[in-house]
Amino acid sequence: MARDIGEQMILAEWLFAETLDDIRRRSQEPTSRTRYELLGIAPLLRKLLIDGTSLLDTVFAVRAEVPVEFRIRSWSAFEDRLANEGLSRYFGIGGEQIVGEADWPGIPLDEFLRTVIGVAETDDLTVKSVIRYYAHVEGGVHFGKPKEPGEPTLSSMSPMLLGHSTGQIQILAHLGQIVVDALEPVRRSIIDRPTIHKLRHPKNEQGRYLNHWTTEYLERATADQH
Template identity: 50%
Template sequence: MAPKLGPEAMLAEWLLVETVADVRRRSEDPGARSRYELLGTAPLLRKLLIDGRPLLNTVRAARPEVRTEFRIRQWSAPEDGQHGEDPPYFLRLGGRELVGAPEDPALPKLKHFIGARVGMIRGRPLTVLEVVKYYANVEGGVHFGMPEEDAQHALSQMAPMLLGRSSGHIEILAHLGAIVVDALTPLCESILASPLIDTRMHQLNDRGFFDGHWTADHYAKAGQRR
């Protein structure tokens, strides 16, 4: 039997499934994507994970039994230059190596994931939270704003020099996106298998999904791709 909650919760489930699908698309083959397209990942991650009421927490309230496990290999400085010969770095960001494999230990709590190390800036660790907030709130993922934190100031100094030259730094959004998609896929699958419904409008049909429900379009599109 599908759980029954208010219309706001139903809307949140639809939005989470669509947002995760969008993050998945933007995270595939990041080297082939434009800086602008990669930048568009930042507001999606902010909406899912960081906003005052993260979409993930809203949806999980109705599905507390579904685990979300963030598998990230936290960044650490390379062990080269053991004799102090390397010059100091202004900014270093992790790349594809941040994406954990199934056998890697998982961070089960959202607060631990957004606090995970993904690089170094001015000699101190840089976190998932700081990276997403910078690209969403300063560089223009959501709005083009003034940097308010030390990490944002440092990142904003680098960004103009990279325009037209490299999308290497901003590709970190795609790698973080891949981690988030992996973590939230079980939640999406739970929603699609047993979505929130309104019994006044949605009736289970003989094909196993609900007529008039947003998931019907999802299954129809999935059937066309087969």
């Protein structure tokens, strides 16, 4: 549920923008990323979307009018749960094909988190369950024991792939791409109309707020383009 946190909203908006930019960087060219870089996407997605009071919920308290739509293709849209001769598929997880095109129908956050993007021993792997697995079991946040459906299968495969392939964990980069696209309007709204303290953040001649994080943020973005 969205909440009004007063001037702390300045900090929340800064953290939201930096988190989204971090996900953007880590999600580019997944095949060239290390497993550790990809694993780091999981806690960022958790913080942004899933935590009890997520960053998205928090910043929405002052900009609920900004549209947020996630464009994703579910596992069933491109894969069959059954292998040859009608046998249930032991394991499968989506790749870049889960990323919906710009004209793909958008869905709200709760539906996005429930979207099935794979299967493990007949158990559905949803967006939420995959994020939580990499955050809570494989070490994105905690290095823990697999408990939820599908987690034991994912956990048993990971040591065999370590040092050999990042194909399985690249799903986090594809989810990251979807999330960045969906939340870019929110980030843009924050940069264009940030929460400010009227006395501490007057505008300069360029129309930017003095002593405000967005000024440094925009200067850094401009420098990166050159």
